[in-house]
Amino acid sequence: MAGYGNNYPQQVHHRASSIVSFKDNPSFVSCRGGYATWFSRKASDPNLLTEPATYNNAPLLGILARLHGGHSGYNQLLPVTFPAPKTQPKAAPVTGTTPSQVSSSAPIAIEQKMTSSWDYNGKTYYRYSTTVTNKSPKTLKFLTLSISKLYGPLWGLTKSGDSYVFPAWLNSLPAGQSLEFVYIHSASQADVLVSSYNLA
Incomplete structure (x- = not known):
């Protein structure tokens, strides 16, 4: 008012x-x-x-609230009901940065790192940040990622069947650019592999 x-x-x-x-x-x-x-x-x-009118102000307020949450604000979404893992998660997480599972000469680099951890109901949860970088001089399109050993929620990609693709707001990754997605679970980092892609 x-x-x-x-x-x-x-x-x-x-x-x-x-x-x-x-x-x-x-x-x-x-x-x-x-x-x-x-x-x-x-x-x-x-x-x-x-x-x-509140509808004019609500989108801005939502964006400002998310920015106020900070870069590591994803843990504020817990408690989350996690699906039961098909296999037993590993007890100790991998710390630091893990290089790409793709060869160093590949046009796509994948790096993962644990960015935060916290305890909830006697369990330790980890937030992992994964960066996918287009190392090619061409534009990366139609990227499909296979992610296994994922036992919790993931943000920043769109699920497509058993794979993950670009989020709805992104249809390509220009040369030298990166895309970050994050996930939370109580195990070691997931295995992220490139299934398919197109360079144009």
């Missing part, structure tokens, strides 16, 4: 606030006319009480 307290915006771009009251001037005011005539003037708004 604008118009509350001692220090509030007095020139809000909002039709109900920016334009003179219908009681004072019953003539029609178009959207452009309201902006050009009323909002652009030097004086404060003729109507001080305004209630901007």
Whole structure:
């Protein structure tokens, strides 16, 4: 709500606030006319009480809340119900950075590292960050990754059958660019392998 307290915006771009009251001037005011005539003037708004629509502010508030959570904020999503592993997870995680499972001359590099850990209900959970880098001079398209030994949730990729592909907002990876995805589970890092890709 604008118009509350001692220090509030007095020139809000909002039709109900920016334009003179219908009681004072019953003539029609178009959207452009309201902006050009009323909002652009030097004086404060003729109507001080305004209630901007929440749908305009909600997306920005959501983004700011996520940014405030920080880079390692994924652990705030726990507790999570994890699927039962098909095989018993290894007890000790791999620390540091693990080089790509692809050969060094390959056009795609994969690096994994554990970025945080925490205890919950007597169990230790690990957050792993995985970076996929296009080392080729061409654009990487139609990347398909095979991820095994994954026992928890994953963010940053789209599941497609038994594989993972680019997220919906990304359809290619230019030369030299990287994509990061993260996952959380209570075991050593998952095995991430390149199943298929196209260079254009």
